[in-house]
Amino acid sequence: MSRLEVRDLTVGYEGGPVLHAVDVEVPHGELLAIVGPSGCGKTTLLRTIAGLLRAQSGEIRIGQRMVTTHGIHLAPEKRRIGWVPQDAALFPHLTVAENVAFGMLAGRGSARAARRAAKSDEVRRLLDLVDLAPLAHRAPGQLSGGQAQRVALARALAAGPELVLLDEPFGALDPMLRADLRAAVRELLRAEGVTGILVTHDQAEALSVADRVAVMRGGEVLQLGTPEEVYRTPATPWVAGFVGDAVFLPGVLHGDEVATAIGRLRAVPVADAAGLVPEDGADVTVLVRPEELRVVRADAASVADATAAHRADADRRADDGALDGIVTDVEYTGHDAMLALALADGVRLRARVTASGVVPRGTDVRVSVDGSVLAYRPEA
Numbered sequence: 001m002s003r004l005e006v007r008d009l010t011v012g013y014e015g016g017p018v019l020h021a022v023d024v025e026v027p028h029g030e031l032l033a034i035v036g037p038s039g040c041g042k043t044t045l046l047r048t049i050a051g052l053l054r055a056q057s058g059e060i061r062i063g064q065r066m067v068t069t070h071g072i073h074l075a076p077e078k079r080r081i082g083w084v085p086q087d088a089a090l091f092p093h094l095t096v097a098e099n100v101a102f103g104m105l106a107g108r109g110s111a112r113a114a115r116r117a118a119k120s121d122e123v124r125r126l127l128d129l130v131d132l133a134p135l136a137h138r139a140p141g142q143l144s145g146g147q148a149q150r151v152a153l154a155r156a157l158a159a160g161p162e163l164v165l166l167d168e169p170f171g172a173l174d175p176m177l178r179a180d181l182r183a184a185v186r187e188l189l190r191a192e193g194v195t196g197i198l199v200t201h202d203q204a205e206a207l208s209v210a211d212r213v214a215v216m217r218g219g220e221v222l223q224l225g226t227p228e229e230v231y232r233t234p235a236t237p238w239v240a241g242f243v244g245d246a247v248f249l250p251g252v253l254h255g256d257e258v259a260t261a262i263g264r265l266r267a268v269p270v271a272d273a274a275g276l277v278p279e280d281g282a283d284v285t286v287l288v289r290p291e292e293l294r295v296v297r298a299d300a301a302s303v304a305d306a307t308a309a310h311r312a313d314a315d316r317r318a319d320d321g322a323l324d325g326i327v328t329d330v331e332y333t334g335h336d337a338m339l340a341l342a343l344a345d346g347v348r349l350r351a352r353v354t355a356s357g358v359v360p361r362g363t364d365v366r367v368s369v370d371g372s373v374l375a376y377r378p379e380a
Ligand code: ADP
Pocket: 013, 014, 015, 018, 036, 037, 038, 039, 040, 041, 042, 043, 044, 045
């Protein structure tokens, strides 16, 4: 079993600490995605887990083995970790099969040993796994970016690692390839029963591919949870905005409601990192996801969502608490659309509607909020 546990990890360079008391856990066989702005310490965390950097304090445990703790630093080649870098970094003088074979030799290999091992059943199995068997004898220079990354993945898996670390491995690829490759990564890690960490700057990728998502900022993990938890109940407004589209409104909390520019909304107060919950009467920041806004044509002849149930629901809402507004812009994306709205009192919002709910620019609408919203203590 190769569960990863990182406890209270502090790591720095000459300039001072870059990671501050980081806790991360990845259960056996799960894929954790790490997202966060450039420079927040994602690569530093991966390099420390791999043993390429020494920790100032804290612990790292992989499966049953403590690999980093006070006074102990297990060498990288003894950690049974596979690494997939951003640029595949293949050996140009070795074929595809030989590059994969090199991974099997766990860093002690020579080109000659790799040539021999390239003929093994295990290399053939790995090449089949990443769908590259027909290209076994190609040179890396003759591969596309996506193919090269598949080779890097097979090479990382070749040594039978307990843990695979992927540092923005799809960064240089076009969107179609990215989608293909991330599905392949997830399938492969599952099939091999390997625990993985994927660093990505693409929040949609993180939410769609991972079992759990860690959101980092400034050397700290602000939240670690399932994609649903991170999206539906973000720990802070910043996390909310980082992992998805968000509308923020100032408000004042009154019991289980919050008074905002778009009316009184049912609200759930959220505790901050220090455990402080906004009190009754406090100023709060309200989070509304664009898809939680319901948009109905003002003439009510037709509504945003075409189903009868939605229509009845929307009509009822239009009578209690909906606001007048106008559609100022439409961003059509095929499966849905984002409507920019200006409300009568000057508030501007963005609402996501299904493709069938798109109304043209200039349409008078009524806007209400579906369900309850989250209320945060305003961020400093
Ligand atoms: P990310 O991968 O999230 O973009 P990094 O882990 O690469 O972030 O970097 C985190 C911080 O550490 C940044 O401020 C960066 O400038 C600094 N840093 C990274 N590598 C080094 C290094 N070798 N020496 C000194 N500072 C570094």
